[in-house]
Amino acid sequence: MTLDSFSQRRHGRAVFATMAPDDRAAIGTVHDDLRAAGYDETGIRALSGIPLLDLHPAAFHHLDRHVLGTDPLSAAIRLFLLDRAVAEQAVRSFLSGPSLDVLLSLGVLRRADDGFRSQVHITCVDGFLLATDTGRYSGWWTGADDLGDRVMYAGYDSVGLAGIAPRDRVGRTLDLCSGSGIQSLVASRYSEEVVGVDINPRAIRFARFNAALNGIENATFVLGDLLGPVSGQEYDRVVSNPPFVPEVPGERHLHYRDGGPDGERLLARIVSGAGQILAPGGLMSLTTDLFNLDDLPRRIGEWLGARDGFDVLVLVERRLPLWAYADTHASHAPTTTERTAYAARMVDALDDAGIDSIHTGYIVVRRQPGDRPRPGDVRTVGIAGSVTRPAGSHVTDHFRFLDFLDRDVDGDADGVLRPNPAVSLVTTVKPAGPATHRLVAPEDDYLADVEISDLTKKLWEAAASSDVRWSVIRGSALGPVAEELVRQGALTLRES
Structure with missing residues (x-):
């Protein structure tokens, strides 16, 4: 239409x-x-x-x-x-x-x-x-x-993306599939210039109104298909909330929602453009449904063409039953009978597409800084429930830690481990059996509550009471424990 x-x-x-x-x-x-x-x-x-x-x-x-x-x-x-x-x-x-x-x-x-x-x-x-x-x-x-x-x-996906995308000060940000312009509005706070692109002329008009409504002067919106209007340009940040729902054969294509038979048609096109559009050190943050999570790193590598020169962080919120996912996306059907029938057709379409698991979450792609690319790192991290508050500092810390480890190959780097101030250690003593220890962060949407071992507890308590230097624990049994806590967002490492 x-x-x-x-x-x-x-x-x-x-x-x-x-x-x-x-x-x-x-x-x-x-x-x-x-x-x-x-x-x-x-x-x-x-x-x-x-x-x-x-x-x-x-x-x-x-x-x-x-x-x-x-x-x-x-x-x-x-x-x-x-x-x-x-x-x-x-x-x-x-x-x-x-x-x-x-x-x-x-x-x-x-x-x-x-x-x-x-x-x-x-x-x-x-x-x-x-x-x-x-x-x-x-x-x-x-x-x-x-x-x-x-x-x-x-919805929760667009609000979550605004929370996950890092907000450190940058020059230029690109918002693909900009819709109402919400990502552009948020990015206008930390970017000198923002460009939003959408294929829907109605969305462009809404976004321009929203910029005026909020007094934003540094965001512009252009009509076009993904990277077409900005070909040849580089950006420090790219944010995108593309249509990502698998289509049901024979049903009308919903431009704002449908992402092809496997849901990844636009996602693949956007990620494959990372090398063209991202400046060195630049980040591309996307919100999407994560299909067949175990195989996702391989597919991302295919979209990028080669992992060398790129690091990828996959953030996983929660798993959705296929039938519940289909029922949610049948909500536009006018009657209960039609909704049930549409959901059944979507379940069949998911099976035909080879989709057997669905998680909600985010993908962050970084073009490595510098002109000597190293093998890429693809990491999957489970985070807390829905992200409704800024959590992008954890994403920044993740990639900063990768660069630190790269510099520390020969033991030349050092830093201090400190606990995330939003995290608390909770110990539960049972009438019978050993005590259990958990790290919890109810005010931090990034860190999922996690049960930890006695060894991890000792490291956490040491970091909370005094400086723990990376050079001291490097190569010991505490090294991998510290790495995992940093990746989860429970610890931070500050270089010295």
């Missing part, structure tokens, strides 16, 4: 199609008005009792009728999150005249039932306001014919 026919067909014009540079000031007023009403992650959760990432249409009626009040924040939540028509007086309680005018002119709001209704959602992610299409198969999207146009809502 032709991308971006939805708003024209349903509402007579395309959302954000008329946005001009002169609109930026009024769009900034929308931001200020919403913030003044308390419209942010904290305020919305406090009022609704539900984290924004867990907001679902099944809760809309309950929130509307039995939870929200008549205050401005409640009106804003109804309008921009619950797909409700809101009376004009209530809308004007939190939107000023210039804000209301620009949202009407851009097609965000339309008049309905003596009030207004929003054609988009405005949610909050990482301190930003973010306009997306209405999410989780709301009433706007009544069938697969509409879904190809969709600019995805911010």
Whole structure:
């Protein structure tokens, strides 16, 4: 289908199609008005009792009728999150005249039932306001014919990618499959320049609006197919949330979601371009479903062409049953019968594609610094549940540690091991049997709780009480233990 026919067909014009540079000031007023009403992650959760990432249409009626009040924040939540028509007086309680005018002119709001209704959602992610299409198969999207146009809502995968991608200061960042622009917005904080690329013209317009809404001046968005618009350029960072769901044969292709028969069509193209697009030392961070995890390192090597010169970190969150995965992706089906049938066809398609395991997670590819590539390191690390907070410093530490080990081949490097301050040692004494020891980090989304041995406990306690030098434990039984703790994010190594 032709991308971006939805708003024209349903509402007579395309959302954000008329946005001009002169609109930026009024769009900034929308931001200020919403913030003044308390419209942010904290305020919305406090009022609704539900984290924004867990907001679902099944809760809309309950929130509307039995939870929200008549205050401005409640009106804003109804309008921009619950797909409700809101009376004009209530809308004007939190939107000023210039804000209301620009949202009407851009097609965000339309008049309905003596009030207004929003054609988009405005949610909050990482301190930003973010306009997306209405999410989780709301009433706007009544069938697969509409879904190809969709600019995805911010889910756990997009929020997780924003958390996993390192945030140390860099020059240029590229956001592939940029969608609403959320990765570009986050990257604008640590990059001098950000370029977002998407094949969907509707997504480009949403992303440009979101940049204006948040007052971001250093991000631009261009229409195109992956690396096509930026051929010949190098970037210090690449972030991407590509479509990665395996397609069901005979079903309509959903541009925002489907990644070919095995789910890896776009992923493979992006990773294979790492050598062209990454500057030396540059990082490419992707969120994706990880299919057949044991074989994934081999496939990544094939995509890269050769592992020499690249290091890869695969971060694994959790394993999903195939039937549950298929049922989740059948949610757009209008009836229970159709949803069950679609899920069954997807299970069959997964089997035909040779997919027997699915994990959620991330892939980070680094082009090695310098001009003398060494054999690449591909490492898989299990991390805690869903990443909802910044954790990219652990990724930076991982690659820094690889470089340290490379320099330490002849025993020339040294450093001090220190514990991650977010990690605690918990010992459980049982009535019978030996005590067990665990490292836990409830405030760190990277480090998974892990049971450790008595030897690891001794190293941890030593690092917590005094400096443990790498030169002292190198070559001893504690060396491999320390390496594993550093890779897990429980210890850090600072060179000296």
